Amino acid sequence: xxxxxxxxxxxxxxxxxxxxxxxxxxxxxxxxxxxxxxxxxxxxxxxxxxxxxxxxxxxxxxxxxxxxxxxxxxxxxxxxxxxxxxxxxxxxxxxxxxxxxxxxxxxxxxx
Amino acid sequence: xxxxxxxxxxxxxxxxxxxxxxxxxxxxxxxxxxxxxxxxxxxxxxxxxxxxxxxxxxxxxxxxxxxxxxxxxxxxxxxxxxxxxxxxxxxxxxxxxxxxxxxxxxxxxxxxxxx
Numbered sequence: 001x002x003x004x005x006x007x008x009x010x011x012x013x014x015x016x017x018x019x020x021x022x023x024x025x026x027x028x029x030x031x032x033x034x035x036x037x038x039x040x041x042x043x044x045x046x047x048x049x050x051x052x053x054x055x056x057x058x059x060x061x062x063x064x065x066x067x068x069x070x071x072x073x074x075x076x077x078x079x080x081x082x083x084x085x086x087x088x089x090x091x092x093x094x095x096x097x098x099x100x101x102x103x104x105x106x107x108x109x110x111x
Numbered sequence: 112x113x114x115x116x117x118x119x120x121x122x123x124x125x126x127x128x129x130x131x132x133x134x135x136x137x138x139x140x141x142x143x144x145x146x147x148x149x150x151x152x153x154x155x156x157x158x159x160x161x162x163x164x165x166x167x168x169x170x171x172x173x174x175x176x177x178x179x180x181x182x183x184x185x186x187x188x189x190x191x192x193x194x195x196x197x198x199x200x201x202x203x204x205x206x207x208x209x210x211x212x213x214x215x216x217x218x219x220x221x222x223x224x225x226x
């Protein structure tokens with residue numbers, strides 16, 4: 001299957017700091033999705049991206065679809081304790097009709 | 112709540128037993144996906160349905176696994192003769208295919224523990 005490399009694997013930050021994480025692939029995707037997962041729960045969709053270069057915001061979250069279509073970035077501004085969780089990127093290709101997931105970025109926010 | 116629902120949320124079973132999980136997708140969604148997730152990993156694709164047709168199965172899905180979506184609404188995933196390696200979170204997701212959007216929504220998952 002397709003490999004999505006997500007980095008960093010984990011982050012420890014202070015409340016109020018901004019956070020950046022990214023996802024890269026050797027393959028081109030037509031859609032990028034970003035999810036947040038809390039322990040014992042299913043992933044919750046945060047942002048969907050459909051066009052190369054697209055920049056989309058959802059509150060304090062901003063995500064970008066890389067212009068090469070092989071990467072995507074997620075930024076969280078002014079982090080708060082409830083941002084704690086694991087963030088996953090997912091890529092979709094028309095040819096394969098399914099989603100491939102990164103291994104996640106674990107975010108820890110210190111109050 | 113009109114989100115994706117899954118039952119049961121937790122299942123503990125002994126090795127060799129059969130288990131069945133249920134997923135109810137968002138009502139107007141024609142595509143339904145099953146994933147498996149182990150600790151520290153992202154969801155891994157198992158299989159998906161378009162309406163009642165099972166269109167693809169991963170090589171991860173051994174012969175002990177079977178999934179159905181008989182009326183194109185809810186789906187079941189059965190694991191026969193469970194093994195300890197089957198212990199994982201089983202996630203169901205759904206989406207509306209064919210209208211441009213590729214947004215996929217997950218249920219809360221079923222946590223399986225095989226003793």
